[in-house]
Each structure stands twice: as C-alpha cells, then as structure tokens.
Amino acid sequence: MAFSRGMHLRTYSVLLLFIALKAIGNLSLAWGMKHLPAAGANPLSYIRAMLDPFVALGVVSLIVALLTRMVLLSLADLSFVLPVTAVGYVIAAFLGKIVLHEVVTAERWMGTILIFIGAALVGSTGEKSK
Helix, strand or coil, rough: CCHHHHHHHHHHHHHHHHHHHHHHHHHHHHHHHCCCCCCCCCHHHHHHHCCHHHHHHHHHHHHHHHHHHHHHHHHCCCHHHHHHHHHHHHHHHHHHHHCCCCCCHHHHHHHHHHHHHHHHHHHCCCCCCC
16 A cells, blocks of 8 residues: 555656656747747757757756656556646646747637646546556
8 A cells, every 4th residue: 555655656746747847848948949030941040049048958858858758657557647748738838828928819728728627537547557
C-alpha cells in the first residue's frame, strides 16, 4: 500500500514537472520569437534566433520536458499520460492571453475547456491499468 502511494505521488510529481517545463518552454520560445525580426524562409535566421536568451531557454526547457515525458511514460500508461498532459494546452492559452497579450477567441476558450474536462476525466482514473 505504501509503495503504491509512493508511486502515485512520484507519477503526479513528474506530471507537474512536465507540465511546468512545457509551459515555460513554450512561453519562452514564443516570447523570444515574437521579439526577433521576421526570419522568413532563411534557416540561418532561425539558427541565429537560438542565441536569443528567451529562445534558448525555451528550447532547453522543451528538451528537458521531453526527457521528463519519457520518465512519465515509464511510470504510467500512455492512455493516461497523453490526455492528462493536455492540460498544458489550457495553460498555454492562459499564458498567451495574460503574458503575450494574445487575443483568445470564445471558440478557442471553448476548445480549451473541453480539453480540460477530458484531462480531468482521465486524471480521475488510475495511472496504471495493470
């Protein structure tokens, strides 16, 4: 019983870390790219963009998030991990609105709410089906 609770706590801790890294990575990447001159189709411009501190932070955060997702998939079922991590889309819409001052339409908010409801339903189940 204690082992099960420990694994449950570990799974949700890794899940929260993944969601935070993904949110930080996407926000930093978007912030950095919006504050750089338009790169167009020139690949060298995108390589130069990676030297921007916000873009670099975003790239590193997303790489660490990918590694964290690998850990998460070793702890829980894919059918649990993917829907629950979709909560990151809700956070992304919120951060886009608040931090980046993006216009988020009613349709986008409705889609975001549907994602949140689906993630909450899946999150209420066990993370392992065995």
